[in-house]
Amino acid sequence: MQKTILVTGGAGYIGSHCAKLLSKKRFRVVVYDSLVRGYRDAVKYGEFFQGDIGDRASLDALFTSYPIDAVMHFAAFIAVGESVEKPDLYLTNNYEKTLVLLDAMAAHGVGKFIFSSTSALYGDPQYVPIDENHPLNPVNPYSRSKAQVEQTLREREASQGLQSVVFRYFNAAGADSEGELGERHDPETHLAPLVIRAALGAGKPLSIFGTDYDTPDGTCVRDYIHVNDLCSAHILGLEHLFAGRPSDVFNLGNGNGFSVKEIVATVEKITGKKVPCKYEARRAGDVSRLIANAEKAKRVLGWKTDYPDIRDIIGSALAFQKGRS
Numbered sequence: 001m002q003k004t005i006l007v008t009g010g011a012g013y014i015g016s017h018c019a020k021l022l023s024k025k026r027f028r029v030v031v032y033d034s035l036v037r038g039y040r041d042a043v044k045y046g047e048f049f050q051g052d053i054g055d056r057a058s059l060d061a062l063f064t065s066y067p068i069d070a071v072m073h074f075a076a077f078i079a080v081g082e083s084v085e086k087p088d089l090y091l092t093n094n095y096e097k098t099l100v101l102l103d104a105m106a107a108h109g110v111g112k113f114i115f116s117s118t119s120a121l122y123g124d125p126q127y128v129p130i131d132e133n134h135p136l137n138p139v140n141p142y143s144r145s146k147a148q149v150e151q152t153l154r155e156r157e158a159s160q161g162l163q164s165v166v167f168r169y170f171n172a173a174g175a176d177s178e179g180e181l182g183e184r185h186d187p188e189t190h191l192a193p194l195v196i197r198a199a200l201g202a203g204k205p206l207s208i209f210g211t212d213y214d215t216p217d218g219t220c221v222r223d224y225i226h227v228n229d230l231c232s233a234h235i236l237g238l239e240h241l242f243a244g245r246p247s248d249v250f251n252l253g254n255g256n257g258f259s260v261k262e263i264v265a266t267v268e269k270i271t272g273k274k275v276p277c278k279y280e281a282r283r284a285g286d287v288s289r290l291i292a293n294a295e296k297a298k299r300v301l302g303w304k305t306d307y308p309d310i311r312d313i314i315g316s317a318l319a320f321q322k323g324r325s
């Protein structure tokens, strides 16, 4: 029988791409989003129900209206810098409101949950590539809010039997290959769209924070994973839960690191345009290298990446940005 999946935050970047893949895989999709940071026109797949995850009455109406089999929870605030300035906002929106969602699920007998966590949980890594056994060291309110949800999921499994799959994403990037969806954060804080906009003359010159890190060219190194590869992992995570397999935690990344300067060079090569750059001091909280060991997701879920090449990731993001300008 067709399963119904609730996608919170489905008007945002990753959630909208997942809603599309779920629909293609013939799941019934219900998107739940307050539009606080999302876009109604990004909900191109599934039914839309506008509401806040902290609004219990709205959630009760939702769970009464739809026979939800599992929840994919993307809704959150995502900017580390903002979380440092407004820690309570992140505690409330990302943690406390998730508790309201989990309570509503429990009240309506929904026991399967997929959660968007982050590699930021690992803090400044003791080793790379980082596997799931690496100690957690959430150093800002954003990553702490994710760690708190992870802890709650473990507790609710013990107390209520909630089954969950936690995905710790490295840097999500890229866009839908059909050009329908893409990354639209406002303000944008993620590197790929910022570099692309700078190249197209549609944004400010790119600020590069720190050129003296312990990396080959001195700029920070990150692991970029195509948004569609994140989505395919979510489908496998769902199948894992529907098959009755145990709750688990998985890193999602490519296992390759690219420096800020390498991303700039990639964008320059693809666009044929020079990226105007400003070199600035290191930003507090930025770590030198974050690279995933995602072998567990491959081994346990059978996941594989379809877009391992950084040029394809950047190329898809560029096509989306060009389509908007």
Ligand SMILES: NC(=O)c1ccc[n+]([C@@H]2O[C@H](COP(=O)([O-])OP(=O)(O)OC[C@H]3O[C@@H](n4cnc5c(N)ncnc54)[C@H](O)[C@@H]3O)[C@@H](O)[C@H]2O)c1
Residues within 6 Å of the ligand: 008, 009, 010, 011, 012, 013, 014, 015, 032, 033, 034, 035, 036, 037, 038, 039, 051, 052, 053, 054, 073, 074, 075, 076, 077, 078, 093, 097, 116, 117, 118, 119, 168, 169, 170, 171, 172, 173, 184, 185
């Ligand atoms: N983008 C990345 O690189 C990245 C990396 C690691 C983890 N994540 C996690 O993935 C998830 C999705 O990230 P994204 O980049 O798609 O973010 P996004 O900002 O594009 O989307 C988040 C969506 O959640 C909605 N939302 C926020 N608070 C809400 C609330 N209280 N009630 C209802 N809707 C609410 C927003 O309106 C928005 O549509 C987040 O949980 C984020 O922490 C993202």
